[in-house]
Amino acid sequence: MRVLVTGGAGYIGSHVVKELGRAGHDVLAYDDLSTGNPWAVLSGRLVVGDLADQGLLEKTFAEFAPQAVMHFAASIVVHESVSDPVKYYLNNTANTFGLLKMMREKNVGLLVFSSTAGVYGVPSGGIANEDSQLCPVNPYGTSKLMSEWAMRDLSLAVPGFRYVALRYFNVAGADPSSRIGEAQKEATHLVTRAVKAAKGEFDRLDIFGTDYPTPDGTCVRDYIHVDDLANAHILALDYLVSGGRSDVFNCGYGHGFSVREVVAASRRVTGVEFKVVEARRRFGDPPVLVAGNRKIRDILKWTPEFDDIDYIIKTAWDWELKLDLIRSRHAGN
Numbered sequence: 001m002r003v004l005v006t007g008g009a010g011y012i013g014s015h016v017v018k019e020l021g022r023a024g025h026d027v028l029a030y031d032d033l034s035t036g037n038p039w040a041v042l043s044g045r046l047v048v049g050d051l052a053d054q055g056l057l058e059k060t061f062a063e064f065a066p067q068a069v070m071h072f073a074a075s076i077v078v079h080e081s082v083s084d085p086v087k088y089y090l091n092n093t094a095n096t097f098g099l100l101k102m103m104r105e106k107n108v109g110l111l112v113f114s115s116t117a118g119v120y121g122v123p124s125g126g127i128a129n130e131d132s133q134l135c136p137v138n139p140y141g142t143s144k145l146m147s148e149w150a151m152r153d154l155s156l157a158v159p160g161f162r163y164v165a166l167r168y169f170n171v172a173g174a175d176p177s178s179r180i181g182e183a184q185k186e187a188t189h190l191v192t193r194a195v196k197a198a199k200g201e202f203d204r205l206d207i208f209g210t211d212y213p214t215p216d217g218t219c220v221r222d223y224i225h226v227d228d229l230a231n232a233h234i235l236a237l238d239y240l241v242s243g244g245r246s247d248v249f250n251c252g253y254g255h256g257f258s259v260r261e262v263v264a265a266s267r268r269v270t271g272v273e274f275k276v277v278e279a280r281r282r283f284g285d286p287p288v289l290v291a292g293n294r295k296i297r298d299i300l301k302w303t304p305e306f307d308d309i310d311y312i313i314k315t316a317w318d319w320e321l322k323l324d325l326i327r328s329r330h331a332g333n
């Protein structure tokens with residue numbers, strides 16, 4: 001199939017582009033390169049452009065004639081969304097509306113959407129199922145939830161339009177061959193910060209809050225390897241192609257690790273006893289956030305391959321060690 005992938009040069013998008021190529025699809029990545037990198041697009045071609053540019057989007061749709069769209073392009077830094085909500089509502093929500101408008105005009109009926117566990121906010125008991133209450137606690141989560149609602153309404157209005165929204169938990173790790181991985185200039189995610197601390201890029205790793213109501217006082221998250229997540233996208237596309245109805249699915253392993261456990265695993269895997277400082281809580285962090293994943297296993301037949309925190313960290317570490325070389329090799333290109 002011809003699949004248009006917005007944000008295809010970014011961290012998660014590029015892993016999905018890789019898997020789409022492996023599955024034999026014809027891919028066009030559409031990315032403004034604000035956080036993505038051209039070298040990360042391992043399959044198909046890249047159009048550099050802003051999703052808000054309806055002229056370029058229309059030209060791209062006309063020339064490539066996609067049969068399906070996967071939509072990753074978004075701003076994702078939770079604390080930034082609190083200080084600059086308009087950026088998130090424009091870049092995430094409004095641009096999704098523009099993409100839906102284009103899909104409608106061009107009669108493209110299949111969409112796989114990159115959503116977030118952030119739509120649940122602080123779920124009671126820490127486990128979120130797809131039918132748990134939707135109550136985002138920051139503009140990032142709200143911007144994604146509004147996008148989900150727009151596609152739900154479109155699917156009800158237009159019989160030819162169907163979508164799958166995948167709600168990601170804590171995505172981490174990298175391509176096992178270290179060709180691609182997280183390469184944003186400002187790393188905020190725990191695993192990425194931990195391996196950067198091990199590499200010496202930071203002089204320490206802060207643990208944000210040690211007084212949570214969890215076994216060791218630090219927050220618990222459901223860390224999922226990026227290639228398992230990429231595979232969920234391939235299954236979601238297959239599901240839509242074979243007539244599946246519009247739906248939402250959690251993407252997580254169904255169990256979590258505390259920040260202290262991730263720190264211990266990162267020291268073990270890297271062999272570096274990097275400095276750790278116990279710091280104050282970060283605003284808006286739920287104590288526990290773990291995926292109920294029965295639905296994606298049952299309906300999409302998703303079977304994770306990399307449910308191993310040491311392996312996740314190992315692939316992130318291998319990638320981190322290679323990243324500077326890749327950056328310098330591509331500098332000036």
Ligand code: UFG
Nearest residue numbers: 116117118169170188189190193206207208219259282285
């Ligand atoms: N943490 C630290 N130190 C750090 C970085 C993070 O202690 O240097 C802690 C956080 O406070 C949190 C945990 O590690 O308790 C995980 O934090 P991340 O920033 O890695 O991830 P989040 O859980 O905040 O958010 C991620 C994505 C969001 C998504 C959310 C849904 O970044 O986009 O998962 O679960 F909405």
